[in-house]
Amino acid sequence: MFTVLLLSLVAIIFIYQSYKYVFHRPAGFPPGPPRLPFFGSYLFLLLVNYKYLHKAALSLSKWYKSDIIGLYVGKFRVAVVHNGEGVREILNNQSYDGRPGLFLSKMRDPGDCVRGIFFQEGLLWKEQRRFILRYLRDFGFGRRFDQLEMVINEEITDMIDLIRSGPRYEHEHLLVKPGGYRIQLPMFFNPFSANSHFSIVYNERIPRAEMGKLVKLVNLGIQFQRNADDYGRLLSIMPWIRHIWPETSGYNKLNESNLYIYKYFAEFVDRHIDSYDECCERNFLDLYITEMKKGLPKEYGFNREQFIMGLIDFSFPAFTAIGVQLSLIVQYLMLYPEVAKRIQREIDEVVGSGRLPTLEDRQKMPYTEATIRENLRIETLVPSDVPHKALEDTELMGYHIPKDTIVLPSLYAMHLDKRMWKDPENFRPERFLDDDGKLCLKKDVSLPFGAGKRLCAGETFARNMLFLMTTAMLQSFDYTLAPGDSLPDLAKNHNGLIISPPDFWVQLKER
Structure with a gap:
């Protein structure tokens, strides 16, 4: 009898503890699904919409x-x-400027440490971001800079020549078909965007003949973006599964990407460290090396490993995200050909055909700019932003948010909120124009680059590249369908750390 009572008591305690585990929430915490052992609520997310x-x-x-x-x-x-x-509160309140230590962020570094800028917080993040932004600005990053625009112009000229003449080198076959006029997206734009960015950081550009490693960098960068997700995948929940299911868990592809990307930037850094001369300032890298040699406190982060990861973080959007966003624009231009025609009319009226469009033309081309902004809204590249973390106990929208809670501002939901946009599901560039057809920035309350202290540092560079590349392409070409092609299917776009189209080839026709 005693044994039965004991077993019953154990069963009751087990059931109670299980119930408490599944349904317990901190006092005042927002409502949500229950949690299961190991997985938490992640399985519920997968069941609702795994893609x-x-x-x-x-x-x-x-x-x-x-x-x-x-x-x-x-x-x-x-x-x-x-x-x-709520999204604006998260982005503009420094109490949410922390970053969670997810395994996905740690595995980017061969030492399994959290370095760089994206996933860093505290004094190290502030000092690194301040220094990099301050001095990169001198080289044209984050502002209007004539010399940088000349570099971008040269890159776009090379890009258009590649389209017209076809691949000249082996690695270019991954970008353009023999004979030209057929390009692969989302790969195609990224090498030229990356080369423009590298001219800021390294004061050097890679010739077309030597772009093989850069094309591979782009390919593996996109591979990393596609094989993660908003919540760090199961790898961040149960890192040990990489030993059992290295392929299925995504670990192999993520690790392959991380190792190549790290090696690519480590070679740049080491080459400059080895050839450093304190009497000769060549580029931004030399400025950083000078800072490394000052012997600043360790918590400031000026060391080789942090240098490498910081460069990766500031360069990552240039060799992945910009080309992907341009590809998303192309999808919509193909689905809405009347929008493309209207942009081309604007180009013909403002620029003509004797030169490439410039940033000076931008203020005279409101519909083009409105189209780009509408694409940034309707196809939010980073739907959940990069995860934030509460640095202290706070209150958000009337709920208690304990310290160390991961906080996700859904930019996607904000950009498709009918309370803000009335018809958010419609692709309608006119929503950003006033009654006179001029661009009205007050109507653009979207936040595709985030906001606050965590605002994407490359916003100005990205917006400039999107305008210059979009207009240069439409000035010279029409996007058409070759035999066997079909219009883009937006439902097939990948969801990873960013939204990206599946690999597809696009036919171009000379205007």
């Missing part, structure tokens, strides 16, 4: 009738916000 987790989170938000939901991803407590006011 697009940001859409799954929005569906749960509607289910719970709350613009903010709370859930667990493995051991990590997470709050996801789905309205504009």
Whole structure:
């Protein structure tokens, strides 16, 4: 009898503890799905929409009738916000400027440390970001700079020549078909965007004949972007699964990308460290090396490993995200040919055909700029932003957010909120124009690059590249369908750390 009572007591305690584990939430924490052992609420997200987790989170938000939901991803407590006011609060409140130590961020570095800028916080992040932004600005990053625009112009000229003449070198066959006029997206634009960025950082550009390694860098950079997700994949919940399912878990592809990217930038850094001369300032790298040699406190982060990861973080969008966003623009131009024709009319009226478009033309081309902004809104490249972390106990939208909670501002939900946009599902560039057809920035309340202290440092560079490359392409070419081609299917776009189209070839026709 005693044994039965003891077993019953154990069973009751087990059931109670299990119930408490599944349904317990911190006092005042937002509503959300229960959690399961190991997985937390991650499985519920997968069940709702395994392909697009940001859409799954929005569906749960509607289910719970709350613009903010709370859930667990493995051991990590997470709050996801789905309205504009809450998103802005996260981005502009320094209490949420922390970064969670997810395994996905650690595995980027061969030493399994969290270095760089994206996933860093505290004094090291502030000092590194301040120094890099301050001195890169002198070389044209983040501002209008005539010399940089000349470099971009030369890169675009090379790009158009590659389209017209076809591949000249082996690596160019990955970008353009023999004979030209057929390009592969989203790969095609990135090498030229990256080369423009590298001219800022290294004061040097890679000739077309030597772009093989750069093309591989682009390919593996996109591979990394596609094989992660908004919540760090199961790898961040159960890192040990990489030993059992290295391929299925995505570890092999992520690791392959990380190793190549790290090696690529390490070679740049080491070459400059070895040839450094304190009497000769060649580029930004020399400025950083000078700072390394000052012997500053360790917590400032001026060392070789941090240098490498910092460069990776500041360069990553240039060799992946810009080309992907341009490819998303191409998708919409093909689906909405009347938009492409209207941009071409604007180009013909303002620029003509005797020269490439410049940033000076931008203010006279409101419809073109409105189209780019509309694409940035409707196809939010980073749907959940890079994860934030509460640095202290806070209150958000009336709910208690404990310290160390991961906080995700859903830029995707904000950009498709009917309360803000009325018809957000429609691709309509006119929404950013006033009654006179001029660009009205007050109407653009989208945040494709984030905001606050964590604002994407490359916003100005990215917006400039998107304008210059979009207009240069439409000035010279029409996007058409070759025999056997079909219009883009937006439902097939990949969801990783960023949204990206599947690899596809696009036919171009000379205007």
